[in-house]
Amino acid sequence: MQYHLNYNFVWKYADRLAWGLVLSLELAVISIAIGCVIGLTLAVLSQGARRPVRFVIGMYVEFVRNVPLLLLVYLVFYGIPSIGGFAYDATTSFVITLSIYAGAYLVEVFRAGLEAIPKGLIDAGRAIGLTPVQRVLYVQLPTMFRIVLPSLSNAFISLFKDTSLATVLAVPELMFGANWIYTNTFRIVEVWTVVAPIYLVTGFVLLGGLRLLERRFAIGRR
Amino acid sequence: MNVMINSLPFLWQGLLVTLQVSAIVVVAAFVLGISLGVGLSFGPRWVAWPIRIYSDLIRGLPLLVLIFSVYYMLPLTGVNVTSFWAAIFALAAFQSAHVAEVTRGAVQSIPPGQHEAGKAIGLTFGQRMIYVVFPQALRRFLPPWINTVVSTVQGSALVSLVGIVDLMLAIQQVIGRTFKPMPMYILGALIYFAINYALSLISRTLEARFAYVRE
Numbered sequence: 001m002q003y004h005l006n007y008n009f010v011w012k013y014a015d016r017l018a019w020g021l022v023l024s025l026e027l028a029v030i031s032i033a034i035g036c037v038i039g040l041t042l043a044v045l046s047q048g049a050r051r052p053v054r055f056v057i058g059m060y061v062e063f064v065r066n067v068p069l070l071l072l073v074y075l076v077f078y079g080i081p082s083i084g085g086f087a088y089d090a091t092t093s094f095v096i097t098l099s100i101y102a103g104a105y106l107v108e109v110f111r112a113g114l115e116a117i118p119k120g121l122i123d124a125g126r127a128i129g130l131t132p133v134q135r136v137l138y139v140q141l142p143t144m145f146r147i148v149l150p151s152l153s154n155a156f157i158s159l160f161k162d163t164s165l166a167t168v169l170a171v172p173e174l175m176f177g178a179n180w181i182y183t184n185t186f187r188i189v190e191v192w193t194v195v196a197p198i199y200l201v202t203g204f205v206l207l208g209g210l211r212l213l214e215r216r217f218a219i220g221r222r
Numbered sequence: 223m224n225v226m227i228n229s230l231p232f233l234w235q236g237l238l239v240t241l242q243v244s245a246i247v248v249v250a251a252f253v254l255g256i257s258l259g260v261g262l263s264f265g266p267r268w269v270a271w272p273i274r275i276y277s278d279l280i281r282g283l284p285l286l287v288l289i290f291s292v293y294y295m296l297p298l299t300g301v302n303v304t305s306f307w308a309a310i311f312a313l314a315a316f317q318s319a320h321v322a323e324v325t326r327g328a329v330q331s332i333p334p335g336q337h338e339a340g341k342a343i344g345l346t347f348g349q350r351m352i353y354v355v356f357p358q359a360l361r362r363f364l365p366p367w368i369n370t371v372v373s374t375v376q377g378s379a380l381v382s383l384v385g386i387v388d389l390m391l392a393i394q395q396v397i398g399r400t401f402k403p404m405p406m407y408i409l410g411a412l413i414y415f416a417i418n419y420a421l422s423l424i425s426r427t428l429e430a431r432f433a434y435v436r437e
Contacts (some may be wrong), residue, residue: 003298006375019349030259062415062419063421064373065410065418065422066376066414066415066418066419066422067376067411067414067418068375068376068377068378068379068380068390068414069376070379070380070382070383070390071379071393071407071411071414072411074394074403074407075408077402078403078407079403079404079407079408080404082402082403082404083404102266155266161282161283161284161285164284164287165284165286167286168383175284176286178287179290180289180413182294188294188295188298189295189298192287192290192294192295196283196287196291199282199283199284199287200279200283201281203282
């Protein structure tokens with residue numbers, strides 16, 4: 001069988017891919033932002049919390065980490081509205097899912113980060129008379145942020161890749177744009193040979209940028 | 223509740239497919255991943271570089287992109303396989319890159335003195351690997367490797383998108399007939415959770431078991 005590559009079909013609908021990429025990035029950014037809030041809150045809460053609190057947080061983390069993301073996506077979009085008697089659009093639903101998913105991974109990251117703070121720093125904070133809240137705000141959080149930055153950037157890249165799952169809810173992100181072009185033109189090779197590099201290059205550019213950021217904030221450099 | 227019980231035999235069929243896919247992928251990725259990992263760590267440049275590129279490319283792509291690309295593009299190259307094997311091919315390619323990285327990490331944690339000692343008593347490369355490096359690298363290999371098994375089981379849910387009736391698609395089909403999404407998704411989540419949590423527990427136990435070793 002002869003197959004003639006013809007990229008015109010892809011360029012014709014390139015705007016779908018471009019806007020798709022933008023939406024993918026937006027989904028990833030919003031999700032990691034909300035995920036950070038969830039993760040950080042729960043990590044701080046579970047510090048020195050009572051057992052039931054820790055147990056609930058642990059359940060949340062274990063549940064989300066051990067169930068396929070695809071199932072969570074379906075569960076939030078089709079399952080919850082079916083018993084709640086309300087509905088939200090696909091994009092909102094996916095952002096909620098991805099945030100919950102990111103939160104579960106980031107709790108562990110932040111918890112490890114909080115534990116890695118040298119004890120002496122907290123003692124020093126106490127010695128100069130900072131209140132517990134001030135110690136968290138001015139000593140623990142800034143130090144922890146620098147420690148967890150590499151893990152955060154890895155989580156962000158992996159969330160960016162996970163946004164491809166939004167296509168199953170017909171959220172018009174990059175993967176959906178690719179499938180749209182495919183189903184309308186049947187130029188499958190052209191579509192994938194363009195979309196795969198888009199994911200790769202975006203991922204590597206993000207990684208490069210975040211590594212620079214990490215170096216800027218690395219501990220021990222002024 | 224009735225829906226959940228009545229659908230169990232049907233879900234069982236799907237679960238078997240999920241387990242089958244996962245098992246084939248885990249075995250394939252294990253063999254391939256260890257070979258690639260060893261090549262990556264000890265191979266000459268012309269072996270290590272292609273593996274490095276393969277691993278970075280594969281890991282830089284979303285798994286879904288990989289599955290769709292293989293599913294749609296493999297037939298164009300003249301290879302006609304069922305969707306089952308196309309999906310397995312994509313999953314195995316993805317996981318083998320991850321296993322290769324796990325292997326690299328484990329193998330490179332062995333101090334060079336061990337290799338030199340092996341060379342000094344006249345062991346061949348294969349013997350050094352089997353008798354010196356692998357036994358010591360095992361404790362660094364097993365816990366992260368089990369995590370790749372967990373991610374394989376999770377990733378296997380994506381094969382439902384190319385029409386393979388695994389646990390995920392079986393759940394979808396039951397919902398299509400009964401219009402009761404919530405109980406079915408909860409049930410499915412519990413099944414996946416049971417499998418993966420058991421694996422995670424093994425991984426954690428092994429990690430604790432190996433923690434006594436001090437460098």
